[in-house]
Amino acid sequence: MRQKEKAMTMDANRQSRLTPAERDTLARRLFPHIAKRPEEYEEIYPPRELPQGAYVTRLGPSPTGFIHLGNLYGALADERLAHQSGGVFILRVEDTDNKREVPGAVDLIISSLAYFGVEFDEGATEGGDKGNYGPYRQRQRAELYQTFACHLVRQGRAYPCFCTEEELAEIRERQTAAKENPGYYGSWAKHRDLTMAEIEARLEAGEPFVIRLRSLGDPRKTFTVEDGIRGPLTMPENDQDFVLLKADGIPTYHFAHVIDDHFMRITHILRGEEWLATLPYHWELFQTLGFEPPVFCHTTVLMKMEGETKRKLSKRKDPELGLDYYRQLGYLPAAVRSYLMTVLNSNYEEWQLANPGRALTEFPFTTEKMGSSGALFDLDKLQNVSKDILAGLSAQEIYDFLIAWSASEAAEAHGLLAKDPDYVKRILNIGRGGENPRKDLIYGRQILEFIRFFFDEWFSREDEYPEQIPAGLAVTLLKEYASTYDCADDNGLWFDKVRELGVKHGFAPKPKDYKKNPEAYKGHVGDVSSLLRVALSGRRNSPDLWEIQQILGQERTKARLAQAVEELSKL
């Protein structure tokens, strides 16, 4: 009984001690410039007219000028959900922290995402804003937030707090010492119940202040929300009087998020799991403002391995995971997208296997199939996905990509690639098409490395000549080969000649013959072609030699053979 009485007293204390009239005065005093009433915004930003089941999603980056794979991961999910449902995908710039803002960051974010195929329907653009629910940069929406802050003050659900950083630090110290939860709440919230006179005096003195929520939550109670990815989430109610408006009148993330997601008529909020901890803040705000909460979808964060442990991707520590990194290396945007999709939706890979050739955009994406445990970024897998995608493209398509990519990311190679398109395309076309296309192309930089020997400007010997062939014999073989080489020979005829040449000098016509009876031979035909391969490509491993020579042509083939003869003669 006494318990109950005490609780009731406490609850009563939680209501504002100011009278309605005082609160009204305070609201006017705090927000003299606010003329609109909250309801007016409901008309300014009316519910959207969209087909049933359409998702309205948003990406809310802060303009810090850096965007990494993790951001793309989320953006891709937002984009798919919106576009596959006939909905809207919005870019909203969360620039409420002017300290962190980097000039030009917004354009960079837009272009980076666009490069990887993520386009917005509405929101901030490089020129300005697009859409009827703007502005889409939060600092430009200050009046909207202030209108609601004003409204909450009037209702006794928000109040000015004049605490300085030092005072807050001191509170925290005392809480830590007393082993209490840190924060501004309950009886620790010392400006929660300032009298009107005290407030007036401080305002008069020009003290800076923030606006805090007067929380009515009770952490001993819980609430449950249905997360789009994780299912039901049960969390304690919030009791923190967290900051709504900072001293400069700009909202914190928490306040801006609730107001914007309501008035932009967002249906699904995809965000990283780092927001889970503050979900109670948001929940109380949605309840307090009487807004219908959207569906929360808390994604897992992408991790990387550091030593023995996993760690969340960090923009500061992991510049190599920045989106630009993959662009510079020349990964195909489609490959990065496809890889990310395999991580994003567990059934994508199987779908892709079952539906070869169908576009990623045809895949039915669902939040339910998104994972909730931390996924490690897997470069091997990205490379494999990339190989598969490249293998499915035509030489022309790869060429077009290389040209566009090298123009900005590999300027030193661009000229040579552009000089003779047909030549480059013939190279890219080796082993392409047909049932079993070659899969040795992965990304731009790697492709350049792979094809460099076709260009005299870049050609150099990288591997040793086969050691089982003495230099003298090698010279003889190369000379004789050169004298009989004819570009017009077809693949079969050409190889017969190589075999004949080998046999003449004591090499087995087939590797099997050699294996059976190694004593009888100096080696086998493969050794002879190895010699030719090093002479022509500078490498022990290469695609089909006959094709390489077809592309080099009679003259340059012979020139390279001569070059090798010269080099070997010196040994």
Add this chain to the structure above:
RNA sequence: GGCCCGGUGGUCAAGAGGUUAAGACACGGCCCUUUCAAGGCUGUAACACGGGUUCGAUUCCCGUCCGGGUCACCA
């Protein structure tokens, strides 16, 4: 430390109260083969631990451990 979220092979991951616990990447072997890249076949390898509930638990519950996240007038 408090609170929150997670934990199936090395990696990404399916899965359901009873399965021989999928698949992909990586790795090994074999085949093919003039090298390589592929391709085909094949192999190694997993339900964190301890208690319950149950005829039966990897699956449900509790505890432990481990990992991550978060505790700002940053998002």
